[in-house]
Amino acid sequence: MGITNKTLTAQSKGDAPTARPPSKEASVINWLPLVPFFLFATMFLFLPSISIFIRSFESVDGGFTFDNIIALFTVRDFINAYKTSLSISVITALGGAVFGFLLAYAVILGGLPKGLRTFMTTFSGVASNFAGVPLAFAFIATMGNAGLVTRWLENAFGFDIHAGGFTIYSITGLSIVYMYFQFPLMVLIMAPALDGLHQEWNEACANLGGTNWQYWRYIAFPILLPSLLGTAILLFGNAFGAYATAYAFSGSFINLVPILIGAQMQGDVLFNPGLGNALALGMIVIMSFSMIGYISLQRRAARWLR
Numbered sequence: 001m002g003i004t005n006k007t008l009t010a011q012s013k014g015d016a017p018t019a020r021p022p023s024k025e026a027s028v029i030n031w032l033p034l035v036p037f038f039l040f041a042t043m044f045l046f047l048p049s050i051s052i053f054i055r056s057f058e059s060v061d062g063g064f065t066f067d068n069i070i071a072l073f074t075v076r077d078f079i080n081a082y083k084t085s086l087s088i089s090v091i092t093a094l095g096g097a098v099f100g101f102l103l104a105y106a107v108i109l110g111g112l113p114k115g116l117r118t119f120m121t122t123f124s125g126v127a128s129n130f131a132g133v134p135l136a137f138a139f140i141a142t143m144g145n146a147g148l149v150t151r152w153l154e155n156a157f158g159f160d161i162h163a164g165g166f167t168i169y170s171i172t173g174l175s176i177v178y179m180y181f182q183f184p185l186m187v188l189i190m191a192p193a194l195d196g197l198h199q200e201w202n203e204a205c206a207n208l209g210g211t212n213w214q215y216w217r218y219i220a221f222p223i224l225l226p227s228l229l230g231t232a233i234l235l236f237g238n239a240f241g242a243y244a245t246a247y248a249f250s251g252s253f254i255n256l257v258p259i260l261i262g263a264q265m266q267g268d269v270l271f272n273p274g275l276g277n278a279l280a281l282g283m284i285v286i287m288s289f290s291m292i293g294y295i296s297l298q299r300r301a302a303r304w305l306r
Contacts, residue, residue: 049284055277068278077255078279085240085257086286088171092178093236097228099179100186107187108194121191124184131181132244139177139249143168169250177249178239185238186231193227193301223301230297237290241283257283 059065072078106112107120142149145162153159167173197220205215243258252259257279264276 052277052280052284055274056281058274058277060272060274065274068272068274069281071275072278072282078260081255081257081260081279082282084171084255088175088178088256089236089240091175092182092239093232095175095179096182096186096235097232100183101190101228103183104187104190104194108191109197120187124187126184128181128184128188131242133248135177135180136245136248139168139173139180143173143176169253171254174246174249174254177245178242182235182239185235189231189234190224190227193224197223226297226301230294230301233290233294233297237287237294240290241287 056068057064057066059067072082103120107117141147143161144150145167147168150161153161168176201219202212202215205219210218241258243262246254246256247259247262252263261276261279261283264272264279
């Protein structure tokens with residue numbers, strides 16, 4: 001008279017369509033679009049990294065040696081080069097993170113016209129990729145000893161920016177140049193994170209009696225913190241590995257690790273490819289830790305952007 005659980009289970013099993021396992025041919029086809037990526041990563045990332053590691057232990061005459069690695073921790077010029085590169089990277093990463101975030105907040109959540117937002121995002125996409133020789137020339141022509149802005153300030157206001165000892169061809173000047181592409185990169189990365197803040201969170205905070213400051217202090221900022229820290233790490237790596245801009249801007253006047261690597265690999269006096277590879281290996285280690293930190297923070301940030 002009654003219908004037992006077993007009968008219902010049997011009927012449900014009989015009525016349900018049987019799922020077909022995916023065929024091996026289909027799974028292979030799905031992997032084919034990734035083949036160019038893996039080939040590119042192998043040829044231009046993994047193989048060069050392995051080559052740099054092996055050649056870091058190679059002497060000038062082709063033998064095996066640990067002197068190149070030891071020199072990284074004992075030679076003062078190399079230590080100072082790492083300190084200078086790390087200093088510029090940290091300064092521009094922090095400056096780009098703070099001011100870039102404020103700019104992104106003004107564009108995304110500041111109530112500005114939509115046309116201005118479109119203009120800023122487009123400009124950020126262009127400016128973040130404007131680096132190398134063109135960027136160095138632009139700043140030299142603008143703020144150099146005979147630059148347009150320098151001469152205009154002298155003629156219009158009688159103000160000499162070099163009177164106090166400032167020069168664009170210094171660590172401070174190079175940091176200003178790096179800021180040009182650090183700000184826009186911060187805007188591009190933080191814009192989706194700011195868009196991911198749901199209006200319902202702010203309304204819920206207001207309904208519970210919270211102020212706008214409390215909303216940012218206890219809700220919005222903790223949610224955005226992983227994205228902020230991860231982007232700051234990305235800005236650090238972006239500045240730490242820059243070579244063309246620094247070389248075109250200052251030549252060998254500023255002691256940076258990428259410039260030392262170029263001198264060791266192509267120089268006539270300091271030619272020592274093994275030492276250049278050792279310097280590059282040190283950069284790879286630092287960049288690897290940066291990328292690990294960036295990936296871990298981005299995973300935490302992605303939980304709130306889903």
